[in-house]
Amino acid sequence: MGDYLPIVLLALAGFLIGGVYSTWKTARGFSIMLAVAAVMAIVGGIGWMIYG
Template structure:
């Protein structure tokens, strides 16, 4: 994987995780919060990678 593709893939992963967090909010709150935390970590990793 090239170094320019990694942040894009991390941002895509963050978006996927946020969608999962949104869809599970009403049924499994603990899973939704976990997915949201992982999405924040993936987005932060992508931003830090670009710096």
């Protein structure tokens, strides 16, 4: 599972970015929360690839 975790995190980030895009006009607060989660998933995925 350790080899696939960065890919899973980056896929999750893509899913979350899609959520940000679709909710931006209707629910800004929730959209910002999704954006923060997407950034965390991206940083975690890249960090896992580099240091893991």
